[in-house]
Amino acid sequence: MAAPHWIALFACILAAWVVLYAMALPSDLRAMSQLYGANFWxxxxxxxxxxxxxxxxxxxxxxxxxxxxxxxxxxxFATYDDLSNTEARTDFGQLVLGYIVVWIGFSILAGAAQMLLFTAGLLDPLGQSLSRMLSGALLIGAGLYQFTPMKEACLSKCRRPMTFFMQHWDEGPLRNGVRLGLVCIGCCWALMLLAFVGGVMNILFMGLATLIMVFEKLPDLGRYITKPLGRALVLGGLALGAGIF
Incomplete structure (x- = not known):
């Protein structure tokens, strides 16, 4: 039988997806934007x-x-939970709290960026880019980041969570959660910002991006994804900027 904290975690993830789906506007309303423009939204x-x-x-x-x-x-999270059977100071809730706090900070920065781009006329009210150059720059930037030492360093920690936690164990669960959140941001911030290309409230984009980021952090599969994905994003950005599609 699953432990209560795992049931609670999965329930929160499911609830987040349900709320996002409820917030996503249906396709017929999106189509009306072509008739009524930005004032309608x-x-x-x-x-x-x-x-x-x-x-x-x-x-x-x-x-x-x-x-x-x-x-x-x-x-x-599962690695940390396994360690709780053999080590002290393994409050699972504090670990998740530290992780969430970091991503709330990212959300504030991303929200500020969206508001600035929206007021500048570069995003529509749904958070999707109105500028071919902006979309191309985001794609190219995310693609190039796939090849950086920072990306590789963060991915190596995500792919070896046991080593990561043992290195910082004495800092306690809350600080370990914050560290884990920062490492995840280091892995995924550029891919997350591609929401401005695919549409911030685009459920299909969110689902696809989630799968990519999950697979990229897997130790056996991820190494076959990171750099090919980077090349594809750069080529896509160049093609978009050149007006090929």
Whole structure:
């Protein structure tokens, strides 16, 4: 029988996906934007350039982070849970709390970036890029980041969670959760920002991106994904910028 803390964690992940699905606008309403333009979406309060709009955007990013990133960290959470059988100071809840706090911080920064891009006319109210150059730059940037030492260093920690936790064990569960969150951001921040290309509330994009990030962190499979994905993103960005598609 599953332990209560695992049931609670999976319930939170499922709830985040359910809420995101409920928040995603149906295709018929999206099609109406071609008839009514940005004013139509503003009237629906999808995004508004004010404090209330910023809060909604940050909440949306926090839900996205919970739904997309928690599944990628499940191997690390399981490793930490296994250690709780042999080591002291293994409060699973504090570990997850530290992880969540870091991603809330990322959500605030991503929400601020979305609001700035929206007010500059580079994003539509659904958070999707209106600029071919912006989309191309995001794709190329995410692709190039796949080849950086920072990406490799963070991925190596995610792929070997036992080693990661033993190196920092004495810091306690909360700080280990914060460290794990920072490492996950180091792995995935550039891919997460591709939501501005695919659409921030695009469920299909979120599902596909989640699968990619889960597989990329697997020690046996991930090494076959990182660099080919980087090449594909760079080529896609160049093609988009050149107007090929």
């Amino acid at each position: 503003a009237s629906l309060c999808v995004v508004t350039p004010d404090a209330a709009g910023f809060v909604r955007v940050v909440l949306m990013w926090a839900l996205m982070s919970a739904a997309m990133m928690a599944p990628t960290a499940l191997p690390a």
